[in-house]
Amino acid sequence: MKRFERFLTTHPDDVGCDETRRLLHVYAEAIVAGTPSHLGIAAHLEDCPPCADELEGLLAAITEHAHD
Numbered sequence: 001m002k003r004f005e006r007f008l009t010t011h012p013d014d015v016g017c018d019e020t021r022r023l024l025h026v027y028a029e030a031i032v033a034g035t036p037s038h039l040g041i042a043a044h045l046e047d048c049p050p051c052a053d054e055l056e057g058l059l060a061a062i063t064e065h066a067h068d
């Protein structure tokens, strides 16, 4: 039963790693623009540290570029 409990704690809107990676640059730019969207991605990032790290890297790259 432990395995089922793990599934139940996953956010119902979580879109998963593949979809998150596919849309992460769009999501990052939306955050920088002050209009965060894609709530399914936000839900996924809460549960997936590797994807959250990826987002931080993208945000750093976007912010750095804006200062050029």
Ligand SMILES: [Zn+2]
Binding pocket: 016, 017, 020, 044, 048, 050, 051
């Ligand atoms: Zn992920």
